[in-house]
Amino acid sequence: MRLMSSAKTERLVNLTMALLGTKRYMTKSEIFRRVSGYSGSGETKERMFERDKDDLRTLGIEIEVASHDPLFEDEVGYRIRPELFQLREKFDSEELGLVSLALGLIADSEFVDTTYSLNRRINSLAVSPLTPEEFRLSEINVVENGLSELLEALSERKTVTFSYQKEGASKSENRRVNSLGLSAWRGSWYLVGEDLDRDDVRVFKLSRISSRIETSSSSNSYVIPADFSIKDYLVMLKPGEYSVKVRVRRALALNLRNMPGSITQLDDDWDLLHIDFKDQEQALREILWLGPDAVVEEPAELRSAVVARLEKLVRNHG
Amino acid sequence: MVETAAARAIRLIDLVPFLHNNPGITLREVADQFNVTVSEIVKDLDLLFMCGLPGYTPLELIDLSIDDGIVSLREPQNLDSPRRFSQTEALLIRVALAALEELLPDSKRVKVRVLREKFTRLFTDQVPNEAISFASDAERTKLKVVSDSISQGKKLLITYLNPTKSEVTERKISVTRVIPESHRTLIEAWCDASNGIRTFNLANMKSVNLIDEDSIRTTSAEAEVITKAILRSSEDNRFIRENHAQLEKREDRFLIDIFQDEWLVRSALAEGGELLVESPDRIRARVAFLAGESLKNYSKPD
Structure with a gap:
């Protein structure tokens, strides 16, 4: 005697194949009559089918429901659309190789099962992936906690709720957000989304989300504008308001030179940059990083802050 | 953990196109690919053998056999193609491709970018292409790759900007030393194209990638120990x-x-x-x- 679970597995495969193979919607009675594995009383079969249908949907298989006869609206039918179930889009070997290579970057994370499944399916196409062998990618951290929930919410346009501790705030607040985009910047992930309670588009740093991310059940609850570009919303890519004059050695300090602002040549060794930082904190960090290659000219308060920190560095490292 | 009937059903459904498009594959390879034991795969195949389309005569069943550890699938019925990527899966692929784009040398980036747009168009066009971006900390990443190259004994492929000549070249180098100076970080390396030891300024390396070629060991090479x-x-x-x-x-x-x-x-x-x-x-x-x-x-x- 086969185990119950084997019988159920077999029935789920048969049901999938039958619904995939049918051109017209199959009614429940047709399913019970023709698909192998449905037995028992009418009520038992009904229950079996309802559970099977839920199981397949949980696995991501879309089952369409419709009434195929307008005169008998009660008799609904079911089918699986082949174009939604099967991968019919064409990719060449090189494209598939690049996808495999990219998946390798996230394989060692909470996405391990998904990457296994995706790689398996890529290897199940008539065209085989051709990986550019010469590359060994350095290991960088691509994923971060919360990314998985947010990707799901974003892909299905579901509202998310979480508690968030703003920089400098002493406690977290609840947020309801319609996600618009995600961006990694210097090793951290940021969510840009419409904050429903504040009625404004806000940026959230994933590492500052202090609770589980809850996803609403209804999908397509909002629309992302087609011309949305996350770069327009990330503050670190926008000019700041803290104006600084800083002297930097010529041909150095590329980070600062790339910021919006003006550059004047002072002499053979030094250039004067006039740039805007987000705040004093950012200015301090960027300038201290450059060590003897950058000297603050204005404002005076930043100049003394830099000196104070340099003195502390000498004291505690000397 | 007990596997649910549904999780197993998905494996069975995925097995068919995999076997169909990989003829002559061994049970061992199938088991590795699906991350289960050989005996589980054999049980799966025994079960698949009973599955098929309504009618369930030999003409409608999935037809397969195992001979000497080699699996042959003669008839996949309507399970000949793998399952389509879901929207969430496709979005994850877009994230991975965006990260890959950052890591590859300039010359290969365009291909990845085009592919990323293709995934947007085909699977997730409700989430605009520019809604996902990935920017790494360039300087930090470069230093990390240089260290990886030393610790793994592999060559680097660099895109190098020569500021005095303002020309960009691609070179394969074997790092011998990292020299931190007060104003810059220099990388001393054997350069294949120059056939000798050259010094590179890290700031002028536009991209740095590890390649699967063993480093050339030179007498001056001192492996830096990671402490x-x-x-x-x-x-x-x-x-x-x-x-x-x-x-x-x-x-x-x-x-x-x-x-x-x-x-x-x-x-x-x-x-x-x-x-x-x-x-x-x-x-x-x-x-x-x-x-x-x-x-x-x-x-x-x-």
């Missing part, structure tokens, strides 16, 4: 928070692998004394030296 640095700082220091995955906490100290001295030196400077490098001495001393040199800039009369 740990001991740091002291409060928990809520910015550096500690941002790097907390790489840190190991030991009582009131933090340990971190040093991939490249200069990165840690500069990070300590940027934290302005809130992050103390206790050891190794060479890093501690360099932080003090650079801070001292910087102070001179402020004490000089203007």
Whole structure:
């Protein structure tokens, strides 16, 4: 005697194949009559089918429901659309190789099962992936906690709720957000989304989300504008308001030179940059990083802050 | 963990196109690909053999056999193609491709970008292409790749900008030494194209990639050993928070692998004394030296 679970597995495969193979919607009675594995009383079969249908949907298989006869609206039918179930889009070997290579970057994370499944399916196409062998990618951290929930919410346009501790705030607040985009910047992930309670588009740093991310059940609850570009919303890519004059050695300090602002040549060794930082904190960090290659000219308060920190560095490292 | 009937059904459904498009594959390879044991695969195949389309005559069943450890699938019925990527899966692929785009040399980036747009168009066009972006910390990533190359003994492929000639070239190099100077970080390496030791300025490397070719060992090569640095700082220091995955906490100290001295030196400077490098001495001393040199800039009369 086969185990119950084997019988159920077999029935789920048969049901999938039958619904995939049918051109017209199959009614429940047709399913019970023709698909192998449905037995028992009418009520038992009904229950079996309802559970099977839920199981397949949980696995991501879309089952369409419709009434195929307008005169008998009660008799609904079911089918699986082949174009939604099967991968019919064409990719060449090189494209598939690049996808495999990219998946390798996230394989060692909470996405391990998904990457296994995706790689398996890529290897199940008539065209085989051709990986550019010469590359060994350095290991960088691509994923971060919360990314998985947010990707799901974003892909299905579901509202998310979480508690968030703003920089400098002493406690977290609840947020309801319609996600618009995600961006990694210097090793951290940021969510840009419409904050429903504040009625404004806000940026959230994933590492500052202090609770589980809850996803609403209804999908397509909002629309992302087609011309949305996350770069327009990330503050670190926008000019700041803290104006600084800083002297930097010529041909150095590329980070600062790339910021919006003006550059004047002072002499053979030094250039004067006039740039805007987000705040004093950012200015301090960027300038201290450059060590003897950058000297603050204005404002005076930043100049003394830099000196104070340099003195502390000498004291505690000397 | 007990596998649910549904999870197993998905494996069975995925097995069919896999076997269909990989004729002559061994049971062992199938098991590896599906991350289960050979005996589980055999059980799966026994079960698949009973599945098919309504009618269930031999004409409608999935037809397969195992002969001498080799699986042959003669008739996949309507399960001949793999399952389509879901929207969430496709979005994850877009994230992975965006990260890949950052890591590849300039010459290969365009292909990845085009592919990323293709995934947007085909599977997730409700989430615009520009809604996902990935920007790494270029300087830090480059230093990390250089360290990986030394520790793994593999060559680097670099896109190098020669500022005096303003020309860009691609070169394969075998790193021999990293030389941190006060104003720049230099990489000393054997350069295949020049057939000799050359020095490169890290700031002028537009991209740096490890390739699967063993480094050329030169007599001057000194493999740099990766050691740990001991740091002291409060928990809520910015550096500690941002790097907390790489840190190991030991009582009131933090340990971190040093991939490249200069990165840690500069990070300590940027934290302005809130992050103390206790050891190794060479890093501690360099932080003090650079801070001292910087102070001179402020004490000089203007």
